[in-house]
Amino acid sequence: MRKVSSVIAFGLGCLATMAFQQTQVTASSATEGPIAPSSAASAAPASNPSSTPASSGVPTPAGSAASSARLMPTVIPIDRALYRRAPSGTAGISLLARGENAFVGRLQMDAGAKMAEHRDPTEEYIYVLEGHGTLRIDDQVYAVKPGTTVFMPANAKVSYDNGSEAFVGIQVFAGPAPADKYETWHSLRR
Numbered sequence: 001m002r003k004v005s006s007v008i009a010f011g012l013g014c015l016a017t018m019a020f021q022q023t024q025v026t027a028s029s030a031t032e033g034p035i036a037p038s039s040a041a042s043a044a045p046a047s048n049p050s051s052t053p054a055s056s057g058v059p060t061p062a063g064s065a066a067s068s069a070r071l072m073p074t075v076i077p078i079d080r081a082l083y084r085r086a087p088s089g090t091a092g093i094s095l096l097a098r099g100e101n102a103f104v105g106r107l108q109m110d111a112g113a114k115m116a117e118h119r120d121p122t123e124e125y126i127y128v129l130e131g132h133g134t135l136r137i138d139d140q141v142y143a144v145k146p147g148t149t150v151f152m153p154a155n156a157k158v159s160y161d162n163g164s165e166a167f168v169g170i171q172v173f174a175g176p177a178p179a180d181k182y183e184t185w186h187s188l189r190r
Contacts, residue, residue: 071099071100074097076096076097078094078096078106081094081095081096081106082094082095082187083095083187083188084182084185084186084187084188085185085186085188086185086186087184087185087186088113089110090109090110090113090114091107091108091109091110091113091115092107092108092185092188093105093106093107093108093171093182093185094106094108095179095182098176098179099176100176101174101175101176102172102173102174102175102176103171103172103173103175103176103178103179104170104171104172105170105171105179105182106168106169106170106171107126107167107168107169107170107171108166108167108168109131109133109160109162109166109167110162110166111131111162111163111164111165111166112162112163112164113162113167114159114160114161114162115158115159115160115161115162116159117136117157117158117159118157118158118159119155119156119157119158120152120154120155120156120158120173120178121154121155121175121177121178122154122173122174122175122177122178123151123152123153123154123173123174123175124150124151124152124158124171124172124173124174124178125149125150125151125152125171125172125174126144126148126149126150126152126169126170126171126172127148127149127150127169127170128144128145128146128147128148128149128150128167128168128169129146129168129169129170130146130165130166130167130168130169131145131146131162131163131165131166131167131168131169132144132145132146132163132165132167133160133161133162133163133167134160134161134163135150135158135159135160136157136158136159136160137150137152137156137157137158138156138157139157154175
C-alpha cells in the first residue's frame with residue numbers, strides 16, 4: 001500500500017510540475033484550444049471536433065454521446081485551458097484533461113471559501129500547490145498545506161474549509177463522471 005501511495009504521489013507531483021511549466025505561445029498559435037503537434041510527420045489533427053465538445057473544451061470519452069470516435073491526444077497549456085467559475089464565485093477550475101478513465105483539473109478556492117459536504121462516485125486525488133485548510137473525509141479531520149497529497153475513496157463523505165490564503169491544487173478523478181458538475185459552472189476567458 002505504501003508503494004502504491006508513493007507512486008500516486010510521484011505521479012501527481014509530476015503532473016503538477018507539467019501543468020505549471022511556463023509555456024511560450026507565439027502570436028501565430030495564440031488561439032484558444034489545444035496545441036497542434038509540432039512534428040510535421042504527424043498526420044493526426046490537433047483536435048478532433050467529435051472528441052472536444054464546445055461546451056467543455058475537454059475531450060470526452062469515446063463511446064459517450066458526444067463522441068463515437070477514438071479519443072485524440074490533447075496538449076493544453078494552463079493559460080489556454082477552459083476555466084469555469086462556481087456559481088458562488090468562490091471557486092474555479094481549469095479543465096486540463098478528460099479521458100475515458102480520468103479527469104484532471106487545476107482547482108482554485110478563494111481564501112475562507114468552503115466546500116459543502118458531498119460524495120463523489122469515483123476515487124479522487126488532490127495535490128495541494130498553494131494555500132492551507134481543513135479537510136474532512138468520513139468524519140476524520142486533516143490539515144492540508146502545499147505538498148500534501150490527498151486520496152479520497154469512492155463515495156467518501158468529504159467537506160473542506162479553506163484557510164486565510166487562496167487554495168490551488170491539481171484534482172484528479174479516477175473516472176471522469178464527477179467532473180460533470182463543472183458543466184454548471186460559468187465559463188470565463190482567462
